[in-house]
Amino acid sequence: MTKISVAVCTYNGEKFLRQQIDSILNQTLKVDEIVVCDDGSTDKTSQILGDYQKKFPEIFRIYINEKNLRSVKNFEKAVSLCTGEIIFLSDQDDVWEKNKVEAFDTFFTLNKQTDVLCSNGHIINENNQKQDLYTVWDVPEFLYANKQEIDYFKIFATIGNFATGAAMALRKSILPQVLPFPNIEGLHHDEWIALNSSEQKKFAFLNEKLFSYRIHNEQQVGGISYPKNEASKEKLINRFDYNKKAKTFRDFKIKFRTLNDKERKFSSFLEKNTDPKVKRFVETVQKERQVLEQNLKSEHFLFSLFFKYFYR
Structure with a gap:
């Protein structure tokens, strides 16, 4: 059996943390370890994590940072501490579908050449209500619908990134190629992983919606959703279709x-x-x-x- 790890980064996440952790624990294919790196929370996050560690000591490994590392370096720490063959990245405020781990594990098993995998997802609000929106994760399906073969590296390197960390899992074997994450202003760890893996043709994308990404006032990164109309769809296609020549x-x-x-x-x-x-x-x-x-x-x-x- 493949050993599966989840790298979770937390910072003042008491409001939604329990729901996210419960969704990870309640998977149809159980995870083997959950590595949490807390970036100096001042709310009840540490207490919540301690409760889970007491209840599931064989699964949880909790690390409290002595100084605030911020998102990129905190994820670098969390990922490097994982021991599983497959490592999932997890935010503190999302919710996973029950079959997320199983779907990813099946894909990795059947596609040995893939080192990094992302999936589509839902958008939810603070009250767990799913929003009927288009997202950047719909882009691959839009391009495939136009019968276009996708060059992920060209998209990530020259246009933009839709390989969100909340949607991502990777093989531990790729870590020497992506760690340490560089300190480049405006470059997040997920984009760095996507760039490196897609350059080697080792990146893949699942259109199945396997998690819910929460939009709320406290989150650090957003800007991934758009109104569900033809104008938004056309805008996304025009932006990411690298074969479409500029005219105007x-x-x-x-x-x-x-x-x-x-x-x-x-x-x-x-x-x-x-x-x-x-x-x-x-x-x-x-x-x-x-x-x-x-x-x-x-x-x-x-x-x-x-x-x-x-x-x-």
Whole structure:
């Protein structure tokens, strides 16, 4: 049997923590360990965790950080402490479907080449009510519906990330390739894992909705949901469809800004650090921008002169 770990990061999560932990414990395929790293909570989070550890001492391993590490480094610590062959990432305020672990485990078993797996999910509010919304996790299905083969690395490197940590599990064997998580402003640990695994063609995505992502005022990261209408769907497709060529001035402006932001993010890190992986990501962005510049020049020569000076 595959040993399964869950890496949970907490910080002042007393309001929803019990519901999330209970959903992990009540899986159709039981997990072997839950590693929790608390980032210095000042509410009753530590007390709640202590109660679970007393009740399930064979499953829970609780670590209280001496200083606040913040999300990226706290997840780095939690993941590195896991001993399972498959490691699930978990926020403190979501809810898992009962078959989430089983579905992921089955996929990993049948797809040995996959090291990182994400799934689709629901959106819920503070009262556990599911919201009828589109999310970035719907993007793969939208692209597949257009009969398009998906290049995950190209999307993650040059457009944006929909591989959310709350939706993610990975093989322990990939950890040497992704740890430590770099301190790059605006780059979260889930995006870093997605970039590295997709570059090696070891990333996969399940369209099944296997968890509920909670939207509330206290969460640190949001901005993943959109009204469920054709305008939102078209917006998501236009954003993530890398085969769709820019036509209008606005199209080119958006694509240039995205590529420039990504290059600045990676390049600022390389000014003080040497990392061949980050260098490759920068080169991928630069090549994509060169293609975009060529397309702009052929489509709108006068626009290309403007972009040369204002969107470099």
